[in-house]
Amino acid sequence: MASVKQIQVTFDCAEPERLARFWCEVLGYEHQGSACIDPSGVGPRLYFQRVPEGKVVKNRLHLDVRVGTGLVGAERVTALEAECTRLVALGAVRVRLLLADGQNESCLVMQDIEGNEFCLD
Secondary structure (H helix, E strand, C coil): CCCCCCCEEEEEECCHHHHHHHHHHHHCCEEECCEEECCCCCCCEEEEEECCCCCCCCCCCCEEECCCCCCCHHHHHHHHHHHHHHHHHCCCEEEEEECCCCCCCCEEEEECCCCCEEEEC
16 A cells, blocks of 8 residues: 655635745745745645635635644743734734633634635644
């Protein structure tokens, strides 16, 4: 049986080049046309393809941008808020902060420049 070596995450969107540039800034990836490439070669390639229809419902799949790994409590929320501020300046939209509930640590729900949901985790 063959094993999977790499994956690519593909986004349907209206403006592939613009969305690719946004996500490259978010993740520190390198821009390659309508794609984002992890310069370390570890993370998946993100590809953005133009589709005629617009986004109408919540994503069934989303990215978690891991900025608070290993942090808890107020220190974690501070890290999430700082990254949120940076991403809002790039055009992202803050949706809501979900505080730790005993089972899950705090995370911050956001939307990218085309309304795709993602979390700062």
